[in-house]
Amino acid sequence: MSATLQEVAREVEHQALFVSKLREEVARVIVGQRYMVDRVLLALIADGHILLEGVPGLAKTTTVKTVAQAIHTSFARIQFTPDLLPADLIGTRIFRPQSGDFAVRTGPIFTNLLLADEINRAPAKVQSALLEAMQERQVTIGDETFTLPEPFLVLATQNPIEQEGTYPLPEAQIDRFMLKLHVAYPDKTEEVEIMRRMSTREQPRVSPVTTPDEILDARRVADRVYVDQKLYDYVVELVFATRYPKQHGLDGLEKLIEYGASPRASIFLIRAAKAHAFMEGRAYVTPQDIKSIAPDVLRHRILVTYEAEAQDLVSDDIIDEVLGKIDVP
Numbered sequence: 085m086s087a088t089l090q091e092v093a094r095e096v097e098h099q100a101l102f103v104s105k106l107r108e109e110v111a112r113v114i115v116g117q118r119y120m121v122d123r124v125l126l127a128l129i130a131d132g133h134i135l136l137e138g139v140p141g142l143a144k145t146t147t148v149k150t151v152a153q154a155i156h157t158s159f160a161r162i163q164f165t166p167d168l169l170p171a172d173l174i175g176t177r178i179f180r181p182q183s184g185d186f187a188v189r190t191g192p193i194f195t196n197l198l199l200a201d202e203i204n205r206a207p208a209k210v211q212s213a214l215l216e217a218m219q220e221r222q223v224t225i226g227d228e229t230f231t232l233p234e235p236f237l238v239l240a241t242q243n244p245i246e247q248e249g250t251y252p253l254p255e256a257q258i259d260r261f262m263l264k265l266h267v268a269y270p271d272k273t274e275e276v277e278i279m280r281r282m283s284t285r286e287q288p289r290v291s292p293v294t295t296p297d298e299i300l301d302a303r304r305v306a307d308r309v310y311v312d313q314k315l316y317d318y319v320v321e322l323v324f325a326t327r328y329p330k331q332h333g334l335d336g337l338e339k340l341i342e343y344g345a346s347p348r349a350s351i352f353l354i355r356a357a358k359a360h361a362f363m364e365g366r367a368y369v370t371p372q373d374i375k376s377i378a379p380d381v382l383r384h385r386i387l388v389t390y391e392a393e394a395q396d397l398v399s400d401d402i403i404d405e406v407l408g409k410i411d412v413p
Contacts, residue, residue, distance in 0.1 A: 132262025
């Protein structure tokens, strides 16, 4: 191990301590859902937005709120509804009759952690208002551009689009989410514990155990996590296999994929793999890091055909086959 890698390993060991503290604090409120909690923490470290999908009542909103409370930072929640306007999100210009000029009133998007609750219940115009903020970390109100605070993270929840009163998210916006998680039901043991905790009016309280500066420091260390050239090539092979399956020996997928993952998927795979290695206390990325986070990075970037839908196949089935076919370095 080189001197530089040893130095990064020491920094990872030191900086990763806040991850376990956050896990423990969040576990005071959230029962189970370790996968969801860990992926939210990973998104914080990798500086990527996250989309949580699941039926109502699976603690999606509670998890995001609890993580925000465990960080000494600003937090805002927006309940997306069909009558929400872009100005309700980013702010607007207000005329002041006393001075005869306009003043800018900023919206709730000016925060560190933004919970966009039930994001797919608002029409496309409101969802599109998030695009500039999510990609450029800035918003434009009138003719002025405002930089958002660091860190800035959108954690959105949505109910499955087959439920009434929901709108499919625009593809351009979906691609800006680093991760999309499918939140599952708790098991029987976890549900019993949930009932015990929630059967009284006195609920556990969460205390801040880390700060935005610690998260920014963790991001800088995660950026230095080592990635071998073979792993860069492996990521490219995975992504290209979703675009050109026939060229990668996946002839059966040719008629099942409408279009494959975008170049943003390659970038996010590496960034998320670095954060995953960081959370595991390692200064280097392994193929397993990539395979672990690949479904969450790719599932919303692969559009399946009607033929695939007729066979009850979803993007996760495509990803499983790609991961099983492409040789691991």
